[in-house]
Structures are given as structure tokens and as C-alpha cells.
Amino acid sequence: MGTLCDAHHVNSENQPPSPRERFYRRERQFIPAARQFARAALTDWRVDGRRTDDILLCVSELATNALVHGVPPGRGFLLRLSYEGGVRVEVHDSGDGCPYIPDCADEGGRGLLLVAALADKWGVGERHPGKTVWCEFALWADQVT
8 A cells, every 4th residue: 555644734824735645656556546545635625626537537647657657666656746726746756758748649648648638737847766747737716615
């Protein structure tokens, strides 16, 4: 199972909720676990509405990409979620390479195409070793209760 690294939530109107992060081993069973972890964070942050499903789908896609393409055997990936007026999803892995959106002729790899279509922003950041693939979702008043 994943390793929980949640910081305690600070109840202050001037501070955003603490980011949440969890490390997962390179096993397919942890993709649903990552999605459940994200759902719990969104619920705790009282994020609701139509973007919740988009966020959860992107968590699944980024985690799957890390597992299939970015995590060498014996390693894992880190899922990090933060909330500050919107939701940011980051997946950190230790693999080489830079993710890309495939062209229509490619047989698979449509995960980043979905992320690009659903998120307001996405990108790739460097880390050593590996990379961080992230996406961000703006939220509106009707999506936060």
C-alpha cells in the first residue's frame, strides 16, 4: 500500500489547506488507490461539482503514465495534490524521457491528450532523477461548498 505523508490541515481563513502527498510502488493496484486518495483530498477541501470527475480522471492518467513509462522497476511514484483557489495535481517519477501528446496515428498513449483537454494547464518539470508531470484546474464558486 502507499505511504501517507499528509501534513495536518491548518484551519485559517488566510492559509490554503496543506498539500497532500502519497508515495506508491510500481504496481497497477495503486492506480485506483491514487484516485481514492485524490477523492478524499477533494472531499476534505470541499471541492465538488463538475470538475471533480475531470480531476480524478487526470490523476488516473498521470499515475498510469508514471507507472507504465516513468517508473523503473523497483521504484515508485509520488502523487501530490495542492489547493489554492484551484487544484494542482503533480506526479513525480524517476524515469527518463519527456511525456508528449501522441499524434492520431499512435496506437496508445492517449492519457496526456485527455489531460490536455480536461485541465486548464499542464506541463512537465525537471527533477533529479526524473520529472514531474502536473496539471491545474481552476475552480469557481459553485464548485466549492
